[in-house]
Amino acid sequence: MSEADPESGLTLGLVQALHGLDGERWFRQMADGLPLIVWTARADGAVDYFNWRWWDFIGARPGIPDERGWQDVLHPDDLPPTLARWQQALATGESYAMEYRFRRAADQTYRWHLGRAEPLRQADGQILKWLGTCTDIDDQKRAAESLAGVQQRLQEQVLERTMLIERVNTHLLAEVQKGEYLLRQLQSHTDNLARIIATxxxxxxxxxxxxxxxxxxxxxxxxxxxxxxxxxxxxxxxxxxxxxxxxxxxxxxxxxxxxxxxxxxxxxxxxxxxxxxxxxxxxxxxxxxxxxxxxxxxxxxxxxxxxxxxxxxxxxxxxxxxxxxxxxxxxxxxxxxxxxxxxxxxxxxxxxxxxxxxxxxxxxxxxxxxxxxxxxxxxxxxIESSHEAFVCVNEQSEITDWNSEASRIFGWERGEVIGRPLTSVIIPERLGNAHHEGMARFIRTGQGPVINRRVELPALRKDGSELIVEITISTSGSGAEREFSAFMRDVTERKRTEQEVLLNQQLLRSVTDAIPAVVAFIDMREVLRYCNKPFLQTFGKIEAQCLGHSLLELLGADEYAFIQPHVAQALAGQQTSFERALKVQGNERYLEVRYVPERDIGGEVRGFYLILWDITERWALEQQFRLRALRDSLTGLLNRAAIMETLERAIAEHGPGSCDLALLYLDVDHFKEINDNLGHAVGDEVLKIFAARLQRSVRTSDVVARLGGDEFVILLQHLSSAELACEVAAKVIEAMVEPLQIRQHSLAVSTSIGVAMLDAQTPCPETLLEKADQALYQAKQAGRNRFSLSS
Missing domain, CATH: 3.30.450.40 (GAF domain)
Structure with a gap:
């Protein structure tokens, strides 16, 4: 994480997302909704907050953090380096990331976490707080030890975290829209007041x-x-x-x-x-x-x-x-x-x-x-009904007019101020000389830097407290009858709110930078207007290389051509998502991408948010599991599940009643005797050679699979007649004539084959397989080493 820059390329929606909300309360509500441990510490390093996920992890009710609380549940081997790294961060003011183990109360096991800490600074560079996150990475650490069971757990974790992140994103979008609405309402109200006064x-x-x-x-x-x-x-x-x-x-x-x-x-x-x-x-x-x-x-x-x-x-x-x-x-x-x-x-x-x-x-x-x-x-x-304070003074700076709004803002009644010098009523003492010099300069030259301009100045209430007023000064008359009229509005609360928004803006960027996902905003012209720190880290860019550039410029013509339909869908107001393999900084990565439309208060789409997760490891595991699930481990052929799925697609493609698809069901004659007399190792070698000869006997478009044991099937498609299926069966039988040389044994192996054709009476894979099995039985009864065509 890096220090938030209030003048960075945040979009208007993110800049004003927390307008009017208490920053600390908003942050804790947001942190309690995140799927990871979040903590904060004072500038001196004392931890003052953990979110609910921490208390749930250590098995305690939420309360005031104890300085030793997190150290007691840290693994003894990890405690010294973790404390040393934390002390180094406090000394240098630099962020860090490191791995360590926490003891989980539920089962007293230590789980690995990726911990990050980031300083949050004020406008003058001083550290205001430390923000930290701890992401549970124990499952990734132990994935190699439990590969057989990791798929289900990984899918559940990905689904859970995706749902949590979606809820966080939905909440962020709602807060952005609320902030923008409030800001527009405030601006509209301000503009209307000015126009009403003019009217x-x-x-x-x-x-x-x-x-x-x-x-x-x-x-x-x-x-x-x-x-x-x-x-x-x-x-x-x-x-x-x-x-x-x-x-x-x-x-x-x-x-x-x-x-x-x-x-x-x-x-x-x-x-x-x-x-x-x-x-x-x-x-x-x-x-x-x-x-x-x-x-x-x-x-x-x-x-x-x-x-x-x-x-x-x-x-x-x-x-x-x-x-x-x-x-x-x-x-x-x-x-x-x-x-x-x-x-x-x-x-x-x-x-x-x-x-x-x-x-x-x-x-x-x-x-x-x-x-x-x-x-x-x-x-x-x-003037009296105006929502702005009205004060009028003469050339001697004596108050000649004062409306009720001025009384409300400054605390002085009209009768108390008429005839008194303005400097003794609302001008702070330190600004008195500047006021007199400005009046003298205008009387002498007819010009003044604040005349007919909207400026912000400090002012004084009757009780001695200061406020900030937005003031417009105009003049009328000439000579001894010249007057200076001023319309003023109390903007103290607005200025305070602006400061809160600035601090909340820094907090918002810190939170979005801590989320383990790439986040960006693209406007209606397909130009990147905001991106978080993971975006820059993932693509190896700096903000100047990204913000203000179009998607076409950033991605290139080929990649833009792929995403353009999804971009068009998002800009039309529809959420869309897809998965995509992409070369990132020279490495092939597999990404899950989601486009979420952003609407203004009127419901019009003003752009969309890009949310991206790197799912390369999950995708690789899924491919491994899928490959293992569809292949026979001994022969490398498709297994029963794969051939049944393939057969179902083939039947659907050819249609009911089609006669151009055949299924050959075959096994090794007397295979049990080979296993019993020569052992299973020899039997396995027989099955491997048998499978290899089957593959050499058919076309590359045909499908060979092992159902189990010594049972195999061959799927033949796009046949012009049943005779062609019988020719293939005869070719397979001929391929088994040559004895098999296995170790010191020379084995004569034959096969029996049942042939079944797809027709109106075989509407599903199971029926066709059963029909071919019955034909195999007929070939066995007829003496083996032959094929039989199902009637």
Whole structure:
């Protein structure tokens, strides 16, 4: 393992996989799910955690690790070198891997383990913790001693570990998706707040004209949310009227809907925000009207005037489940602003009726003052209702405005701060000189490094504690009336979370590097975006040689041509796996490969994970077992199990009722007498020579097998007649005429043969074999050294 680099090529999914989770708790839950012993130690080497697999191995209940606990169960011969290697690691800060034996409580036997230890470092290079794993390798160590029984145990271990790793991978994928979702939600919320503030400013600058205001609102709602259209509906008698609309519903301005049959009407009656995630499944909506204007989902918020709903602000989309909680919050905020504006519009219209009775000059002046006053009040309402702290100071850095959010964040009430220097309220003492110099420089030059930019700065609360604020400063006016306005947001928790994510990112890489499998992530353009340490070790690469390169570049044309169908399947959203022999760093290895699609929050495939296991040893054992299982150990011919499998495939290939397949059943005449008189050693030599002569008597496409004892069969395929099968039988009998020279003996050996042809009455291998056996019996009865064709 190597020290995790926070600026490495981790994909966005892995970087944010643990966002918002407690790192220690998450790690222990993850470690308890791994199929190997996991431990951690403090920087000074004191072990402070074992996972459940350790306690299960030593036969104890989980508890606080004892410094001598692991040493007591270590084999006496392994204790000195293990302690020496551990002390060397503590002295040098280097990772290590070595083998040693632990005593298992269940049977008091010592089992071999491959132990690894890796330092986890902080950003400044200091060791934070040691992470270690112990992988049980006892079965591999003892495989040579128990070859006959290792296959079943190995298969069970591989299956168990594969299932465990799959569960770990499934959990990792779920955590990655959760982290990405939370990050996107946070980013979306941040972007929306900035856009809402900009929208509020724009609305505050608009003239006091209701239609203009309504059109601005629906246009901005379409921009601030994923809506395909937005509308304002006002109550007129028993109907709801589209007063303003944008996007896909813009042509429907003036459309009227009955209050009683629409979601908008229900919103007016309940004065509550309502959402229809899928209009096709929602009995509250006017389905015919929704289909008419192409709406599949919608959210409506009431427009309140003096506590009474007089209309709704509605956003709509052409697809179901289109809106998030952030979109609903945006809708509520804009509906509140619009409801307030409606109230001001009513007041404005009343004033207009009164002013109409006066002179035109007075009417114009009063209208102008009303517009100005409304704009000022609207701006103040926007600032006061903002989710960001608003602070305004003059050229002397004296506070002139302070909203309720500023009171909440900094702890000062508005009356306590108005007129006081900003440096005495929220600016830390160490930054006071820099603040005054910056103000003087701007007044002198008209330029400042933080003006109209989003920056992060430390600030001070009333209780003396510090926080981090994200601040945007703008200026207005000139001369003595110049003011500096600042919108601020408390990002202390976000900064703390970022630090936790950074530490968890290091822990995540350490865990994935400790997993005994190759892991990589490939994006939709088939470009490698992440790989763990086993990947680099397996292929002998460094990250710079891998990350950012396509599969074609990394594998070459021939290997890419083989995996391309599997890659296409994974990018289409289907999990796929295969086994493949591959030359890795000059060595032929047999690999098990799995492609697992990665989807974003919307369900769209964004790439796939490659998970690879080296199963060369297991595959070699399986081939050995298969070869032994299918071959007769004495003659080297196929055995009974192999010939029955071959015969079943042949019958299936030729089809029922076919007559171009024959089976010859034969044995050695008087073989029992040879065994009884000359011994089994001579008998075995007879069988070997007999088998060799059989193979020389048939075509290379024919199959010869030993059923057991002195019984053999020959499978003949693609015959044009039964006569050809009889000719082969005669040729075999002729091949046995020459005496067998075995040691000092010259033996005359003959054979009897039963010939059976495949037909409609022999639908299975057993029936055909029985038919040939009956024909052999007939040949024996007829005097041996001959063949008989089954009728």
């Amino acid at each position: 509020q400013t724009r609305l505050a600058e608009a003239e006091l004209d209701l239609d203009l205001f309504l059109n601005l609102v629906v246009q901005q709602m379409q921009e601030l949310t994923p809506a395909s259209g937005a509308a304002v509906e006002l109550v007129e008698g028993e109907e709801m009227v589209y007063r303003a609309a944008s996007g896909s519903v813009a042509p429907f301005v003036g459309v009227r809907l009955a209050i009683g049959s629409s979601l908008s009407g229900l919103c007016v009656r309940s004065a509550a925000v309502l959402m229809s995630a899928d209009t096709e499944q929602d009995p509250r909506v006017d389905l015919a009207a929704c289909r008419k204007i192409g709406v599949a989902s919608m959210v409506v918020a009431p427009l309140l005037l003096a506590g009474k709903a007089v209309g709704v602000l509605k956003i709509m989309a052409s697809q179901a489940n289109a809106f998030s909680a952030t979109d609903v919050q945006t809708l509520q905020l804009m509906a509140g602003l619009l409801g307030s504006e409606l109230g001001h519009q009513v007041d404005f219209e009343n004033n207009q009726r009164l002013l109409a009775e006066r002179t035109e000059e007075v009417a114009k002046r009063m209208a102008s003052e009303a517009v100005l006053r409304a704009n000022v009040e609207r701006t103040q309402r926007i």
